Structures are given as structure tokens and as C-alpha cells.
Amino acid sequence: MSTTVQYSLTELMTVAAAREIKDGEVVFAGTGLPMLGVMLAQQTHAPNCVIIFEAGAIASRMAHLPMSVGDPRTVRGAAMAAGLSEVFTYCLQAGRVDVGFISGAQIDRYGNINSTSIGDYHNPKVRFPGSGGSCDIACLAKRTVIIAAHEKRRLPEKIDYITSPGWLEGGDSRHKAGLVRGGPAVVVTTKGVMRFHDTSHEMYLASYHPGLSAKAVADDTGFVLPTEHATETAIPTAEELRILRDVVDPERVFLK
Amino acid sequence: MSTTVQYSLTELMTVAAAREIKDGEVVFAGTGLPMLGVMLAQQTHAPNCVIIFEAGAIASRMAHLPMSVGDPRTVRGAAMAAGLSEVFTYCLQAGRVDVGFISGAQIDRYGNINSTSIGDYHNPKVRFPGSGGSCDIACLAKRTVIIAAHEKRRLPEKIDYITSPGWLEGGDSRHKAGLVRGGPAVVVTTKGVMRFHDTSHEMYLASYHPGLSAKAVADDTGFVLPTEHATETAIPTAEELRILRDVVDPERVFLK
Amino acid sequence: MTSKLISLKEAAALIPNGASISFGGFTSQRHPMALIYALIRLRRRDLYLFGHSPGGDWDILIGAGCVKRVELAYEADEAFGTIGPRWRLAIQRGAVEWEDYSNFAMVTRFQAGAMGVPFLPMRSLFGSDVLAREALSDEQRAADPRTASKKLHVMESPFDPAEKVVLLPAIHTEFCVLHVQKAAENGLVRIEGQSFADVQQALCADTVIITAEEIVSEEELRQDPERNLLPFFAVSHVAHVPFGAHPYAVYNYYDYDPRQLKIYHEGAEDDAQFEQYLAQFVYGVNDQAEYLAAVGGAARLDGLKADPNFGYSPNLKRRRLD
């Protein structure tokens, strides 16, 4: 019975992310947990979702988990093997991507993400890889799903650099800035699942992971996180866990 | 002996056009006589010329004469079968096309061409097909070869519409207009071969076809055509005629 | 995966009077002629066409009175007919509204629409009347939101004022119809030979209709993902239409039909003869099967079949046809 199911935090987060994908949607996937999520979704409730990788693979049907968006494994069963330009212009900018997965080192209450550097931009304390395609996915996908480690310092009042724009300063500031669509729909972290208020676009706690409390999650957040709508995060089903462990990542490339 | 060689006017013009192509050059070909010319050149003195068609065939090695730049025959032996965008941007606009062939209904002394309409543009007496790729070839090839029927009304003082810019008003007017390269190098007509003065870019008669005189050609031109450098047009060799008739156009699609 | 397969009649019926459309192909190849004949039979009116180098596909639609406005670079069958006769007459008679561009300019406009940007820059057109003059009036432009507010716009590069470019406005059409060699019922297509501007035209349309010589399995097309140029999720409908481009060629399938093109061009300059062509080959037949019979059936079509070593019919007679 599902109540006795054993699962890891990574498995819980992956399942939560996978459930954000609807069948038939066009999904822009990134490396790591998002790859587990899209493959799980395609193997379970969303068999017709179209998985796209910015490096050029379109509508992949992967037999093995890729370790990079440029991985030869993403070409397996693909409808198209093109390049970055076709994916970014014809698919993403043209408005054909329903959901994009992104992550980062810092996230603020409006879902703005920093994956560039910590400290002074010109003399950073810590440098990260940079945007890659994250800024573009954040700007041009119809909605984004954000994956993050949940620590107070990683969810601060203000992030050091906006690599990937979320709802900016909330309200209609995203539209005013010149972005034609999109915005973050959900943030799946190591402690809970957060969503955004319809008009203010401020982040609120939608669910806390089993074993935690809404207050505990809010206390570990660097900004005020409303918790009044919070429930417990739905746990993985035995079937989801079986497919995740035996089909998606039997090698435990990303699963822990 | 070559002096006894019999040839048609089309054959004379085709050979004159073919001789404008140097070995190894990238050539942008159009329908009709230019196709005879580029195929003849590739079969004779320019085996390494690269023949490009705007519809998408790049570096064709045709076995049969095409009747259109979108003809399946242009794909035969081609290095690439792409589309108009790749040809126009990557090849033509990027400055990789050495010579382009164009033609038109009206040509002025600066090699500006009209292939759009005669009379009032909004209520034309005679409408022609329009630019097609001619304007683009005229603007962006390193040099152009113009093919035309030589009649006074077809070579007027002023043409009704500039479909394909030549040297515009002469001098540096072409550069001033915003064109980054190119310009007409030669005009091969039914009566002679015309070239352009190095700095004024005015057309002058380089050669008159056998049986005609420089004066006769000038008299059949609608503007003053300097003739002091004119000699007789070199006639085709027996080998050029053999290849043209037996290899390039045995079906007499364009040859007369 | 729900099938996108429909019949040719169903496909044509989707396109209403007044629709804006672009058709795939280039002068003598891969025009969706069967669908175009179906539109004429449906007596469609006021169509708004966008194209680069159409041929008889536009010419017969214009001649049949289906077209109100066009934006294009060229309209002819090249060596089979160096001018589209009905297009020429329509312009000379003031029967259609038009705007002139170059092929590169029109392809750039389709490319902009496909990429999802409002315009793209190019270095062509300078010094020409294609740049300097407009056929459509500001009033005509303002009255139809599908027509760009301006024909084009010249600007200096903000990165180097010495560099000048022309900006071409994006095209967005309500429909795009492509005729291709192979398609799967999920909308995945395979174009063989030149791709022309088919991909860009499809990607700037709201509804993409594919007519295909052959329906194949999606799995077969997924074997060579580098050969598939159009995302299947951008395709709305697929119809199986063998010889769907006749009298034009389809690389690897069949050649153009010089006899049929000769019949068309010999009569099309004359109103009565053109009406008779329509009566015989369009109105007088009910579907593609009857059309193929009317143009000569198997006896004619077999002679057009492509030789696999060439992709066309190497021994096809193109001149001095008896």
C-alpha cells in the first residue's frame, strides 16, 4: 500500500516535478532531476509529451538517461536532430513550448533565478556556469517549473544577479519589461512545493514534504513565505517509483 | 578550322557568357541561357566552378538541363539540397557568390534592370513576373553578368522601374545607396558584349557580334553607347559547340 | 497520439473565403495543386496569398477569381511560361491588389514569422524600386491587419552607424499548405531534395495542412531524425494525395508534365480558352482521381514517374511535343 512506500527526497521531488507535465505538452528539459521528471512523465501519465533539448534533439524517446542536454542519448528515437537555432527560434521563441524546467543557486519570492555569480558581479565571491539556456526558457516558455535546494541563503530577499527572469517585481512587471508570455508556475525544492499568487505573483507554500511542517519550511526561507494554503506533498505511488528506479534510472545516475 | 564553324546567335551568346566564369568561382545561375552558360563552363574551362540555384541546390553537377531553378534536375550530384534561406543568407548575403546571372526587359546605361512592369507602376501597360531573386543577386553577388535582347526600346535612357540595381546613377552612387559590394561587369546581348567604365560605370561597347558593326549596335541602343574600344566578338570554338550541342542541351531546350 | 489524417475534400473545406494562405513549392515543383483545384471547385473568393516564387498554383487561382490580394516576388513557370498569364492580365486589369518584394525579402519575411520575431534585417534591395516604391496604399495597409503597417524599414545598425540594413516585416498567415513526399499521421513530414521555404512558411501559419504523395509510419521517419525539418506538433492536418502536385514535379516521385503545362500556357492568355481549361480540368472533374484521368491517366502519368537514380524522368520530352 502506498502509505508504506519507501522513497528518497530526490524521488519525491522528481515525482512532484513529473506531475507538473500534462499529456501532449511540449517540454523543454534540462540536466539532472528535470530529465528524471520528463522521462518519468513520458513513461506514466504523459506518454504523448514532446521532450525537447536545446542542443537540438526534438521529441526524444530516450532509452537511457542523458547526462547532458547535448548527450547522444537525447537523439534516441527523436523526431528531429537539429541545432540550437531551430529549438530556440522555431520552438521556444515562436511560443510552442508549454513548460520549461530550470534551476539555480538563488531564487527570490518572485521566482527570479541567479545561476551566474554570488557577490559583486565584476569580482564575484563564487562564480557559477552562467545562463546557458535558462534565461531563454524563463523568458519564452509558456510556464516554467523551478527545481531548487531549499536553504535560507538560497531563497533570499534579494538575489545577486537575475540570470533568469521570473515575475520580476510581481504584478504586471514581467509583461511591462517586454516579455510576451510565461513566468514561473511552481518551485519544487528539497523541503516543499511553492506556487505563485495569481495577480501579485508572490510565492506561497503549496505543500511541505512529509516529515516537515509548513512553519519549518517558512523558517528555512529568506523571505516571508505565506503558508495558509499549505498541505502535505503527495507522495510517489509504488508504480511511479518502480518506473523511476527500474526504467528511468536503473544506473542511479541522478537517483539517490 | 574555327573560321568555318557554323553557330547560332544563342550559341554565340552562351559561349560569351560561359567565358565570363573563371574556374573555381561560385556561380549563381538563372533559367535559360545562363543555365547553358554555367553548364558549358563546368564542362570546359571551369570544371571546379560551384553552381548554385536559389531554390536550394548547391554545387550541382547536372546530367540534364534544368528548365527552372527549382527543377529536380538541379539536385543531381549536388553537394547540398537546402532551401532559399540558406542560399540567400549563407551564400549570397555573406559574400560567397562570385558571379550572378540576371536578365530583364529593360536595361539602362548603368546596368540597372527592369523586370517588373512597363508604364505606370500602379496601372502597368505590361506586367512582367517581378524580381524573383534578381534584385538580390544584383545587390549581393560580387559581380553580375546581364543577358538581354538588344533593341532600342529595351535599352532606353531611363527604365520604368529599377527591379535590380546596377551602378544606379554611376560613380559611387551604388555604394552610397547602401550596397556593400558587387555591380554589373558585363552585358551580353543579341548584338554585342558591353562592359562598364571603371569609375563612371557607364556602359560601353566591348565587342559587336560578327556580321554587325560597332555603329549598327550603337544605333540600336537607346542611349549613347561609346564604341571606341569595340572589337568583334570572339566566336565559339568547335569544341565549345560540340559540348553545348551534344552534352549540355542535346534536346534543344534552350539552344536554337 | 491522435491521427491528423483527413481527406483532401475535408482539407480544402477548412479554408474559408478571405483566408490568408501560403502554398509550398517553387515555380515548377511541389505546389499543392490538388488542394488548389479543390479550392477553385469550392468557388472560394477573396483569398490573400503570400509567396516568393509561385507558378501556376497562383496563376490558376487568380484566373479563377479566387484571389483579392497577393504579396510576392515572382509569378511564372520559368521556361514553361516566362510569365503567369492570368497574373499578368489580373494586374493589367486592376483585378488583384499586390505588393512586390524580392525572393530573398519574402523568404526573410516568412523566416521572421517562423522565428517569432516582428522583423529580420537584410542587406539586399538598396537602390531598387522594390525598396523605393509601394504598390499597396497606406489605406489598403491600414484596412487589413494581415498586411504589414509598412512595406519595409531602412535603419542604421546601432552597433555601427556606417552599416545600413533593411528590416522586413514578419508574415503570419491563417493557413499554409505544403505538398511533400512523405508524411506520417502524427504530422511528421519528410521533404526530399530542395526544401525551398516550406519550413518557414509552415511555421508562420496558424493552421498547417500537409498533402503528401505517401503516408508512412512515424517510426520510419524517426529513423533519420536529421532529415526531418518541421516539428510535427506545428502540423494540424495531413491528407494523402498521390500526384498531388501535377502538372508540377515532386523530386523522387514524378517529373513535371510538359504537355499539360503547354496546354495551360497556350490557352491561358485568352479568357475563353482559360475558362475552357477550368471547365475541362477543374470544374468538370469532381476529385483528384477524375483529374488524373482527365489529364491522361496512367498512360500519361507513367511517363512522368521518377527514375530512382535521378529523382526525375531523364528521358522526358520537354520540347517539340507532338
Next chain:
Amino acid sequence: MTSKLISLKEAAALIPNGASISFGGFTSQRHPMALIYALIRLRRRDLYLFGHSPGGDWDILIGAGCVKRVELAYEADEAFGTIGPRWRLAIQRGAVEWEDYSNFAMVTRFQAGAMGVPFLPMRSLFGSDVLAREALSDEQRAADPRTASKKLHVMESPFDPAEKVVLLPAIHTEFCVLHVQKAAENGLVRIEGQSFADVQQALCADTVIITAEEIVSEEELRQDPERNLLPFFAVSHVAHVPFGAHPYAVYNYYDYDPRQLKIYHEGAEDDAQFEQYLAQFVYGVNDQAEYLAAVGGAARLDGLKADPNFGYSPNLKRRRLD
């Protein structure tokens, strides 16, 4: 047709100190690593790199002190190393000059250069610090003509003021080096699987150098003209370099090498260990053959060979390597 074939050593020797370069590939695939090792052996200095998502190709060049300035979107080996360790240290130590863009922005810049226009528009970047902030100073930009006069430029569409776009300046490099599956001696190449931005990068370079797993006949590649993406007349030189992308993957030829990538990433954060990596795998070997022997020779490489049914090695162990 004169042959463009040269040796890897000859190819590397063409690239002088201070050259501007882009390398093909994407994070874990098709980087011209053998040529990059050769550049390090030649002690090249002050290189100016342009890229979208490079990986260890840039990281080892930066670590070896060959690089002065970079413009990029991302530098890491993704799941093999979520940050390029030498790139991170170089930035934190102020050892290289850089400018941050997004992948789409850098690809748009290469596309503009390839198309021959000074810029291209896009709808991305709005609201981000990628748009708002510049890493390079106006002085640094003005001092090197290869750096765009401005990072980017925001403008309203002249066709509809309500539409805003970002213009990205074209890139032109002195060199582009691609590692591909197949090439002919005339410069015709065949890329299998994803093409990344290789075609655009090549077409905005003055000199294009191809390193290829296999040299094949031009005739073989001309059999499938739809599969050839790069005009051969844009290619200057071709070198035959089997396993030329190791430790990265080449679709249909071999997989990435998790062991070698682990060795690199375990030590690269430490200056001494990184120097030792260079001594063992770059300076300590004279050519590609010695390099392949140093990383384990046939015993290691055979395990990476691609299964033709997959294009990679389906049973490759990627974690918990003994």
C-alpha cells in the same frame, strides 16, 4: 579540386597567439579536443573565445593560461562537472575577461555573422541582468575591434511600437574549429545527430578548420545532399583525427569517457593537481596517438565505441566507477 587535407599539427600551427576562435560542439559532445591539446602544447596565449555552451574544451585552455577574453553563455560539463573548475577560478581570480550572454543570444550572434547581417533581433533576455549589466567596460570594448561596440541594443519594432526586441550584434571570428563525424578532402562535411550551432559558427569565421573521425569521398557525401549542412567552399582545412573529441562523445562513433572526466574534475579545482593533469595528458604526450595511449589506449577506447543501434555505448558505466 585541390585537397584541403592537412595534419593536426599543421592545423594547430595556423592559429596564432591572440586569435579569435569558436569551437564546435556542446558541453559533452564533439569538441575538437585533440586540436585544443595541440594549442596548449604550442603554448598559445591571449586567445579570444566565443561560444554558447562549451565544456572542458574551454576549461582546460583557460586553465593552461591560453585565454585572455571570452564571450559565452555557460561553461561546465553538466552532470560530469556542474561548473568548469578552471573557468570558475579564472573569473574569481580576475584572470580572464568575460561577457555573459544566454545560449539563445550567443547562437543568435553566430547566426547573424553567418547570415552576413550586423545584428539579429530576439524576444529573450528582457528583465534579466544578462540584458541590464555588462561585464566588459566600454574601454575594453573600444580597445578590441573584435568586441561589439555594445553588448546589445533594445528597440521598438518600426512595424508596431508595442513590440519590443533585443538586437544582438553579429560575431565574426578569425577561426572556427569543428570536430565532425565525416569529412571529404574538398571540405564537404557530414554532421550526424545534433548539429548544435556548428554551421553558424563556421560561417562567421574567416578560416574554418575541420577535424574529422573519418575521411570519406566527396562522392559518398553527395549521395545525400539533404544531409550536408555546410557549404564546402566555406571550409579551409580538413584534418583526420580519430577520437579527436575524447573525452567527449561523438554520436555514432564513441561515447564520452566518464573515467577521464572524473579524473579531470576531481583534480582541476586544485592548481597543483591541474598542472599534473596537463603534464600527464597534454605536455607529456607529443601527439594524438600518445594521448590516446596515455588515457588507456584500446582497452579504454574500445569500451566507449558506439553501438550502431544507439549511436552511443548503451552499457557504459557512468557512476560508481572503480
